[in-house]
Amino acid sequence: xxxxxxxxxxxxxxxxxxxxxxxxxxxxxxxxxxxxxxxxxxxxxxxxxxxxxxxxxxxxxxxxxxxxxxxxxxxxxxxxxxxxxxxxxxxxxxxxxxxxxxxxxxxxxxxxxxxxxxxxxxxxxxxxxxxxxxxxxxxxxxxxxxxxxxxxxxxxxxxxxxxxxxxxxxxxxxxxxxxxxxxxxxxxxxxxxxxxxxxxxxxxxxxxxxxxxxxxxxxxxxxxxxxxxxxxxxxxxxxxxxxxxxxxxxxxxxxxxxxxxxxxxxxxxxxxxxxxxxxxxxxxxxxxxxxxxxxxxxxxxxxxxxxxxxxxxxxxxxxxxxxxxxxxxx
Amino acid sequence: xxxxxxxxxxxxxxxxxxxxxxxxxxxxxxxxxxxxxxxxxxxxxxxxxxxxxxxxxxxxxxxxxxxxxxxxxxxxxxxxxxxxxxxxxxxxxxxxxxxxxxxxxxxxxxxxxxxxxxxxxxxxxxxxxxxxxxxxxxxxxxxxxxxxxxxxxxxxxxxxxxxxxxxxxxxxxxxxxxxxxxxxxxxxxxxxxxxxxxxxxxxxxxxxxxxxxxxxxxxxxxxxxxxxxxxxxxxxxxxxxxxxxxxxxxxxxxxxxxxxxxxxxxxxxxxxxxxxxxxxxxxxxxxxxxxxxxxxxxxxxxxxxxxxxxxxxxxxxxxxxxxxxxxxxxxxxxxxxxx
Amino acid sequence: xxxxxxxxxxxxxxxxxxxxxxxxxxxxxxxxxxxxxxxxxxxxxxxxxxxxxxxxxxxxxxxxxxxxxxxxxxxxxxxxxxxxxxxxxxxxxxxxxxxxxxxxxxxxxxxxxxxxxxxxxxxxxxxxxxxxxxxxxxxxxxxx
Numbered sequence: 001x002x003x004x005x006x007x008x009x010x011x012x013x014x015x016x017x018x019x020x021x022x023x024x025x026x027x028x029x030x031x032x033x034x035x036x037x038x039x040x041x042x043x044x045x046x047x048x049x050x051x052x053x054x055x056x057x058x059x060x061x062x063x064x065x066x067x068x069x070x071x072x073x074x075x076x077x078x079x080x081x082x083x084x085x086x087x088x089x090x091x092x093x094x095x096x097x098x099x100x101x102x103x104x105x106x107x108x109x110x111x112x113x114x115x116x117x118x119x120x121x122x123x124x125x126x127x128x129x130x131x132x133x134x135x136x137x138x139x140x141x142x143x144x145x146x147x148x149x150x151x152x153x154x155x156x157x158x159x160x161x162x163x164x165x166x167x168x169x170x171x172x173x174x175x176x177x178x179x180x181x182x183x184x185x186x187x188x189x190x191x192x193x194x195x196x197x198x199x200x201x202x203x204x205x206x207x208x209x210x211x212x213x214x215x216x217x218x219x220x221x222x223x224x225x226x227x228x229x230x231x232x233x234x235x236x237x238x239x240x241x242x243x244x245x246x247x248x249x250x251x252x253x254x255x256x257x258x259x260x261x262x263x264x265x266x267x268x269x270x271x272x273x274x275x276x277x278x279x280x281x282x283x284x285x286x287x288x289x290x291x292x293x294x295x296x297x298x299x300x301x302x303x304x305x306x307x308x309x310x311x312x313x314x315x316x317x318x319x320x321x322x323x324x325x326x327x328x329x330x
Numbered sequence: 331x332x333x334x335x336x337x338x339x340x341x342x343x344x345x346x347x348x349x350x351x352x353x354x355x356x357x358x359x360x361x362x363x364x365x366x367x368x369x370x371x372x373x374x375x376x377x378x379x380x381x382x383x384x385x386x387x388x389x390x391x392x393x394x395x396x397x398x399x400x401x402x403x404x405x406x407x408x409x410x411x412x413x414x415x416x417x418x419x420x421x422x423x424x425x426x427x428x429x430x431x432x433x434x435x436x437x438x439x440x441x442x443x444x445x446x447x448x449x450x451x452x453x454x455x456x457x458x459x460x461x462x463x464x465x466x467x468x469x470x471x472x473x474x475x476x477x478x479x480x481x482x483x484x485x486x487x488x489x490x491x492x493x494x495x496x497x498x499x500x501x502x503x504x505x506x507x508x509x510x511x512x513x514x515x516x517x518x519x520x521x522x523x524x525x526x527x528x529x530x531x532x533x534x535x536x537x538x539x540x541x542x543x544x545x546x547x548x549x550x551x552x553x554x555x556x557x558x559x560x561x562x563x564x565x566x567x568x569x570x571x572x573x574x575x576x577x578x579x580x581x582x583x584x585x586x587x588x589x590x591x592x593x594x595x596x597x598x599x600x601x602x603x604x605x606x607x608x609x610x611x612x613x614x615x616x617x618x619x620x621x622x623x624x625x626x627x628x629x630x631x632x633x634x635x636x637x638x639x640x641x642x643x644x645x646x647x648x649x650x651x652x653x654x655x656x657x658x659x660x661x662x663x664x665x666x667x668x669x
Numbered sequence: 670x671x672x673x674x675x676x677x678x679x680x681x682x683x684x685x686x687x688x689x690x691x692x693x694x695x696x697x698x699x700x701x702x703x704x705x706x707x708x709x710x711x712x713x714x715x716x717x718x719x720x721x722x723x724x725x726x727x728x729x730x731x732x733x734x735x736x737x738x739x740x741x742x743x744x745x746x747x748x749x750x751x752x753x754x755x756x757x758x759x760x761x762x763x764x765x766x767x768x769x770x771x772x773x774x775x776x777x778x779x780x781x782x783x784x785x786x787x788x789x790x791x792x793x794x795x796x797x798x799x800x801x802x803x804x805x806x807x808x809x810x811x812x813x
Contacts, residue, residue: 240583
């Protein structure tokens, strides 16, 4: 259940459309099922009333759409942003990807989003997903109503939410949250404690499922190259398919490396992966290392901050020490 | 019709796998997946595998030929091998139907030898559905999930698996398993079929109608203004095409290993910016055109070239896996006037 | 005595201003280092992006070493400082993926350190020989 009601969001959007502050609204559109939600652009109150949705499945990050819409016209576009989305928003601004003046941000508090694939593990033939007394109630074709604990079907990234505080907004609905003390590096640490052989086996197994659909790259708010090196036949590394297990590793190392210091840990890569590869564990390793080697840094916490990868001090640790330090932690 | 009790299923698998490679759907942390039977694996009850069964006949990558250049001579190394026989067990009706759609592409003149080789050596043992998901809409395309066909058709009840040969290839395999199976009448199967058909009527997508699309509808839909709004949220990733059992577009590429050149083909996706890129550039400049291509191909172009048969089997994989939940059902509803 | 037949392929990225000159000095002084070390000259160690390292492994390298000017001595003032951060993160990631950490190394070698260059290469090659063939970052298609 989310703190702010759908009606309040529609009223806010309708008001901004009516008073001419904005002429487009980026929001979520309902689909065939309760969990079937698509990002969309709304231009009228009627569209909003008919199709706008705000529920526990509005996880999609709007960064790609904000960038696209801001380039489209001179007028302002409004976007509803959850706390985690605002970090991506700031990061894009840091990289001058769009004009801040063209976007009106309405911050929406978020109580965590559900992962429909987790729900599907315990329910098949889903007719509806609702909430009763803080529990998730799934109505199914076969087994009637199934009640699930919210914590069990919460998306991984939401279970390890780093912040309920909006890093940017023009207007905030509801109350401002706090930056949380999350346990998001626990999984990374667990892997670090394994032996190299175990780690290799773990990643070999995970990455071998990759089908190179590029969903992780295309959804990534930080992946904003006009032309990706992996799409460029002249680069020599273009690969449309997994022809060898080497290519899986290369693609995922480079993908994660390319967003070092820019990744806000929004978790979209893992959410969209059709093969459930825990891609966020690669990104989080880099974030954890940055924090450990060069001091705490949260990409997107503020506009204009300098990422550690494009900075240095004379006393930085040597690459050999970096690897040894990992070992001490183990 | 033959039957085997569920507790003897492992013996059946052992028997089949002793003669040829056997693949069965197994549960993994990342959903169901076809894996080679090794004597220990248990068959998954999942409705469908994450990746479709097309991989068996049209794998994601495939080495076509190797070239070795030395001085002024080029040595051409054939890499095609005559495949060994294999059996795929537990293929659902939608995926079985997808082979027919692929056949019309790869077995039409000029015949694709790589595909044909695998088709000739593969035996499909299908499995009837009993618990379709809300994302299933195979009935829209006239597929009866309770009668999946294939070489051998299977029905799993609470205590047994019923098997019925549908082709000569299937009959031969089934006959070789006679020692393990017993004769059975079809009453249990028929009862289950009737029950499942009732479920199908209740599915949320049961009323989805494809009749607005099909043969010769290119002009009607090509310039529809709806494509723009429909494609608005598309990220241009290839998830839908890669989990799709009927997507059959591929690219042929060369890889320089440093000592020879490997020519391979790999799945391509019409959602990608470099799909069908030519010397002059790409004919589809924006995601609107790329998005339209995929759905027009399934709903209009393919039927136009194939006596009205649709290029979609309603398996629902794209619905479940699209990162932003845009899919063929939404396209059909928007363009085809479905409510 | 058993003879180790394994001859590793080592790719050494050397910056033009210090390490490449250091390698030259090693040669001029007739200092021995294994012929398996193949030097790729780069304008600055900072020119090497992670893809270079992975590509070297793909094409058959068993070890990759990156040599640049000592921190503070970069011909372009600060290039090697960036290299240092980049490689610290990359090597840590390779280790995280279970790839032997001894296969990659960064070493600072000045133009005057011919002896250090030779000693570094001898040591690195020995280390890679003890690890054996690169299996975890190999591209099977590139194997002969």
